[in-house]
Amino acid sequence: MEGGKELKIREYDELDAQEILELNKGSLGWSLTPEKAEKIRKLDPHVPDYFALFSVERGTVVSQVGAATVNTETISGTERLGFVWGVCTDPKAARKGYAGSLFEELHDRLSDDDIRYVLLGTSRGFVAYNLYKKLGYMDFIGLKWAIRQCKPMEKVTRDIAFTKTRKDSIFSEIWTRYTKGLLGFSKRPRDLIKIKKAWGWPPINIAGIFQRKGKTLGYILANKVGKTITIEEIIAFKQKDFRDMLKVLEMKYKPRYMLYNLLEGSHGEKIYDNLGFTRTIDTWGTLMVKDIKNRKSIKDVHKMYGIGETKFFMTAMDMY
Structure with missing residues (x-):
């Protein structure tokens, strides 16, 4: 859904790759060059065709939410999860609800693709952590060293x-x-x-x-x-x-x-x-989860993955 005439939601291929590079470098310190994006999309079977969603305000790219879908094993069989990456907003456009609108659109797309759970890794010390909680994300697994x-x-x-x-x-x-x-x-x-x-x-x-x-x-x-x-x-x-x-x-x-x-x-x-x-x-690190179908509690999700019983396998190699 779009937030009005001035705000539009677009996919990666609909935008200038240079603008996307500048947004990622300025907000995340990450050089998402066109060449890097092309290589990721070619190699990684988990990223969807749209790769990421973007908010565009008056012709300028101001916010981004990336997506991936991953097959996992639960006590009941295979469960395909959504995984969020690269959440960022241009500092000049902060606190205007752009990221929230992108999440709503992403959740709708994942739900239409029959996905129930979405993961994202973040820090409880980030300002965005409170946004994620408002969007219905719950702390799933704590990260330690x-x-x-x-x-x-x-x-x-x-x-x-x-x-x-x-x-x-x-x-x-x-x-x-x-x-x-x-x-x-x-x-x-x-x-x-x-x-x-x-x-x-x-x-x-x-x-x-x-x-x-x-x-x-x-x-x-x-x-x-x-x-x-x-x-x-x-x-x-x-x-x-x-x-x-x-x-x-x-x-x-x-x-x-x-x-x-x-x-x-x-x-x-x-x-x-x-x-x-x-x-x-x-x-402060945490892996959060949201049930976009609103069916399960966090205890239910822990149970389906064997959290606490050392049956759940995941490492940094599986994170986005």
Whole structure:
């Protein structure tokens, strides 16, 4: 729906890509160039044809809400979710209701596409957080950091080898085996790393597999900046191998700190216990959910995804 003669809602292909780039750079600090948008749309099967919705006031692009749709597993079977990304408004057009109008239009489109739930990641410290709550979004999962100060470790047995690779098919095969029987984001596209590289987030400069005598133990996707390694995703088939894999990583890269991106109540908490991290830090980060059909409470949504039972699988690699 449009808010009057002066305000119009348009799709990406109906607008000047340069204006969209300027809006994203000025509001989010993100360079959504025409080339980047083209690559994302070509690679990512989750983005709809319209890619994102925009408010146009008197010929100027002033607000944006991006969209994606993702298949997830629940206790009842497959559930396709909406996922919001790139919410922003030109500072000169703030607090005029433009983002709210875009959300209404997006919810209508997703509902027409038979989607019931919509997710978005944000910070409870942002001004927009209150807008999301007014629109009916509820806190779904809290985001935490697990932190570990690395100390000299006893040498791990030399039969564990770490091999760097960015071959999507290798990670996809391991991940598919590991997530069998888990709920949540267990239906990823095979070329996920390539897709996330197109988006530019999360940054990954350590990607590889761990093997013992030629047998694959698991993999890691992480980012090293200075003396800190941030683990975005780590998987091991056997729980006892998690710590040995970290020992190999510490011996190779010699970090001072390791951070692990942790979602409360998710399967990541089980992984956290096996990694040997002993400290978590609460953050303002939150993953919110809205039932656009107005049928379920937050407790119902937690139950359908096994939140709190470590059955829900989702990492930073699944976020938008």
